[in-house]
Amino acid sequence: MSREKIIAVCGLVCSDCKIYKAPNNPEIAKELVTHFEGQWENVSMEDFHCNGCRDVLNCWSSDCWIRDCCLKDKNLDFCYQCQEFPCEKLEEWAKKGNEYKKALHNLKRMRRKSLESKS
DSSP states (O other): OOOOOOBOTTSOBGGGOHHHHGGGOHHHHHHHHHHHBTTBSSOOGGGOOOOOTTOGGGOSOTTOHHHIIIIIISOOSSGGGSTTOSOHHHHHHHTTOHHHHHHHHHHHHHHHHHHHHHO
């Protein structure tokens, strides 16, 4: 049974994320607890839950500047829909790691597909 991909406003694939999967997968939740032990005080399996950035009450990072810019400030579904895309801040964010670089690549691909469908 394949699940539909859930894509965050920034291009990260939520449905591939361990934090997103943790509530339904105790092995992943335990792995995350082990990873964060020593970094957090009293870390438990229940600490890991996320319904994606569109669920403000149950998202992993309630203070995400990308989500705030896209959803709250500009009322867009994805960053690629912005006239400033890709902005300098997003480009800098993408340099922080491979997953972020992939996310920016996802957004660029989504933008190309969107533009192709309009022509």
